Amino acid sequence: MKVVSQILVRIPLILWAFIVIFPLIWMFMGAFKSNAEIFTSPWSFPTDFSFTNFERAWNDYNIGRAFLNSFFVTVLGSFLTLLLSIPTAYALERVRSKFGEVLVNVYLASMMIPSVLGWIPLFFLLMKFNLLDNLWALSLVYAISHVPFTIFILVGFIGNIPKELEEAAVVDGMSPYGILFKIVTPLIKSGIMTVTILNAISYWNEFFMALILLQTESKNTLGVAMNLLKIDAQYDSAWGVLFAGLCIAVIPVIIFYSIFQRHIVKGMTEGAIK
Amino acid sequence: MTFSSKSKYLFLAFCLLPTFLLFLIFTVYPMLGGLYYSFFDWSGTSANKTFIGLDNYIRLWNDSIIKKAIINDFFFVFVKVIGIMTLALFFAVALTQLKIKEAPFYRIVFFFPNIMSVVVIGILWQFIYDPNMGIVNSLLNQVGLTDWARPWLGDKTWVLPSIAIPAIWAGIGLFMLLIMGGISNVPKSLYEAADIDGASEWQQFWHITVPLVWPQIKTSILYIIITSLNGSFVLVQVMTGGGPGSASEVMGSYLYQRAFEDFQFGYGAAIGVLILVVSLITVLISQFILKKEKVEY
Numbered sequence: 001m002k003v004v005s006q007i008l009v010r011i012p013l014i015l016w017a018f019i020v021i022f023p024l025i026w027m028f029m030g031a032f033k034s035n036a037e038i039f040t041s042p043w044s045f046p047t048d049f050s051f052t053n054f055e056r057a058w059n060d061y062n063i064g065r066a067f068l069n070s071f072f073v074t075v076l077g078s079f080l081t082l083l084l085s086i087p088t089a090y091a092l093e094r095v096r097s098k099f100g101e102v103l104v105n106v107y108l109a110s111m112m113i114p115s116v117l118g119w120i121p122l123f124f125l126l127m128k129f130n131l132l133d134n135l136w137a138l139s140l141v142y143a144i145s146h147v148p149f150t151i152f153i154l155v156g157f158i159g160n161i162p163k164e165l166e167e168a169a170v171v172d173g174m175s176p177y178g179i180l181f182k183i184v185t186p187l188i189k190s191g192i193m194t195v196t197i198l199n200a201i202s203y204w205n206e207f208f209m210a211l212i213l214l215q216t217e218s219k220n221t222l223g224v225a226m227n228l229l230k231i232d233a234q235y236d237s238a239w240g241v242l243f244a245g246l247c248i249a250v251i252p253v254i255i256f257y258s259i260f261q262r263h264i265v266k267g268m269t270e271g272a273i274k
Numbered sequence: 275m276t277f278s279s280k281s282k283y284l285f286l287a288f289c290l291l292p293t294f295l296l297f298l299i300f301t302v303y304p305m306l307g308g309l310y311y312s313f314f315d316w317s318g319t320s321a322n323k324t325f326i327g328l329d330n331y332i333r334l335w336n337d338s339i340i341k342k343a344i345i346n347d348f349f350f351v352f353v354k355v356i357g358i359m360t361l362a363l364f365f366a367v368a369l370t371q372l373k374i375k376e377a378p379f380y381r382i383v384f385f386f387p388n389i390m391s392v393v394v395i396g397i398l399w400q401f402i403y404d405p406n407m408g409i410v411n412s413l414l415n416q417v418g419l420t421d422w423a424r425p426w427l428g429d430k431t432w433v434l435p436s437i438a439i440p441a442i443w444a445g446i447g448l449f450m451l452l453i454m455g456g457i458s459n460v461p462k463s464l465y466e467a468a469d470i471d472g473a474s475e476w477q478q479f480w481h482i483t484v485p486l487v488w489p490q491i492k493t494s495i496l497y498i499i500i501t502s503l504n505g506s507f508v509l510v511q512v513m514t515g516g517g518p519g520s521a522s523e524v525m526g527s528y529l530y531q532r533a534f535e536d537f538q539f540g541y542g543a544a545i546g547v548l549i550l551v552v553s554l555i556t557v558l559i560s561q562f563i564l565k566k567e568k569v570e571y
Contacts, residue, residue, distance in 0.1 A: 016384065
């Protein structure tokens, strides 16, 4: 009986694992195939493993440039998010006041409001400041959009730090700035890790803000460049190149995820939603 | 804190003010601005901005495409809530309760689509559905169901379910993890007691697991509703652009086209307000339906 149920449960598990993995394997195989192979033998392994498609995607279709732009936006955006969120989270957790409560609720409420509503004014605001088509500005927009979420995760972690540590530092004559950056920040390292991993993945993957706020091809991030590559590939029938482009966009996240997946799971199960 | 009050306030200002100012400029202002712009007829150059009161909203009321878009949005909400929650709950229970040795493998694999960009997912699935080189039609042909093969994304009746499948595909992992987190907090003694009382696994599922992870289930459902109403359009815009005709149009994709392709920014802003109103009403109603007393243990 036990054996039967063990097998029965595994059928949907294996099936779903297959449904998740197969499209990805198909994508990787497609990246090494010629157009003819993609059409005539969609299920088979590529006949020879040449990197031509990858080279063409990287050089001829601007994916290389977009890759670097995405990298820049991801790193700068993640850093700015922390810079803006850690002090706020600390102040909100440690100094309980009416004002602080209102502020928490304002940040919380903003998470419920669709960002789509703000697109049009944001576009014109950046246009007025001459910040359209600017990767620094895009990073800042990303960072601020994730500030509320980041604050909520970090407040929980700061709440777990024993107050005695900070009190001892005060006795030793440390300034509040010193306490914040030299004591509190290192102690919430695991919270910072979790939230930064999640932020970085969403900045790397973001598409619509970049589509609206960037204009020239040399500034495009991967999402926008992939969308353009798809349109170009349709005209040129460069299907293998498109598959290669998809791989280039996904491979860094796979590597990043394999290194940090423990933290994601931990943050997800211990973190915000209890 | 034990600092002098002046330096304390300076420190608090240092902590809170810069972030809040940037938040006002880049989050609050755009949202209020969206409301403001919705009362104008505006093509984007300031010279052409005329106040037209509620005309954009009257136009929305009479727009048959937006009605179709709202219905489509709710189709996605409904199918995603049912599809994602059923599978996520099943997988979460299977991977935590049933002593499966290779559970970590499934956990990693099932979460994997969650880290992929929606653009990449959209393009990949567009290929999967491609009438000529896609694997769906190729599979149907191989098993002899040649009549079933069709241009999935070009077919008015099949386009919505075809987009819903990758949406579910990409969503399960996250909610499975959230529910697994909930299950890991349920005291083991409850299941042991139920075993002694002779309760079947099915009974344990309904009478122990579901009530005790209800907070996680509720949060997940609300989160799916919000993200679906605010985010389905990315997949739609990438895979079909709302087509064929307006068969797969959703509110967000319609906003993007009106504002950033046709330069009707006032009308686009009104669609933005509509998305906000529809989201808030839906969340309130769902919260009321999902309300259930919290179980103490």
